[in-house]
Amino acid sequence: MTEIQAVFIDRDGTIGGTGHFIHPCDFQPYAYSKDAIHLLKAQGIPLFACTNQWRISKGQATMDDFYEEFKSDDLDDAFICPHGPDDECTCRKPKPGLLFEAAEKYHLDLSKTMFIGDTGTDMQAADAAGAKKILVRTG
Numbered sequence: 453m454t455e456i457q458a459v460f461i462d463r464d465g466t467i468g469g470t471g472h473f474i475h476p477c478d479f480q481p482y483a484y485s486k487d488a489i490h491l492l493k494a495q496g497i498p499l500f501a502c503t504n505q506w507r508i509s510k511g512q513a514t515m516d517d518f519y520e521e522f523k524s525d526d527l528d529d530a531f532i533c534p535h536g537p538d539d540e541c542t543c544r545k546p547k548p549g550l551l552f553e554a555a556e557k558y559h560l561d562l563s564k565t566m567f568i569g570d571t572g573t574d575m576q577a578a579d580a581a582g583a584k585k586i587l588v589r590t591g
């Protein structure tokens with residue numbers, strides 16, 4: 453089996469929630485998400501959240517709110533796009549910027565990473581970065 457260097461996980465609709473904005477204070481992972489996260493961690497695979505959170509740009513939450521949340525979910529790091537749809541950034545999924553950011557920080561070969569998400573947007577970002585992908589139906 454090919455070595456997996458890291459797994460990227462979308463937040464809303466994948467780890468928990470409804471697929472829509474929920475403030476980190478109120479976010480509840482699905483019961484089985486914690487188990488899945490711990491199974492992957494037991495394999496020694498680093499887990500990174502990879503999420504669009506445009507409401508950060510509206511001041512409705514901060515990057516730190518999200519970093520705290522992902523830490524409490526036992527993820528190893530988080531890559532977050534705080535921009536709005538009209539900001540023309542390079543990190544908002546379906547663009548692959550968040551994955552490139554992670555690859556640079558952790559020296560990853562993205563073809564040896566996996567993206568788990570619940571939308572076509574996630575799958576497009578994975579494709580654009582050359583990552584393997586898993587579409588879940590929870591979202």
Ligand SMILES: [Mg+2]
Nearest residue numbers: 462464465570
């Ligand atoms: Mg999602």
Ligand SMILES: [Zn+2]
Nearest residue numbers: 533535541543
């Ligand atoms: Zn962005």
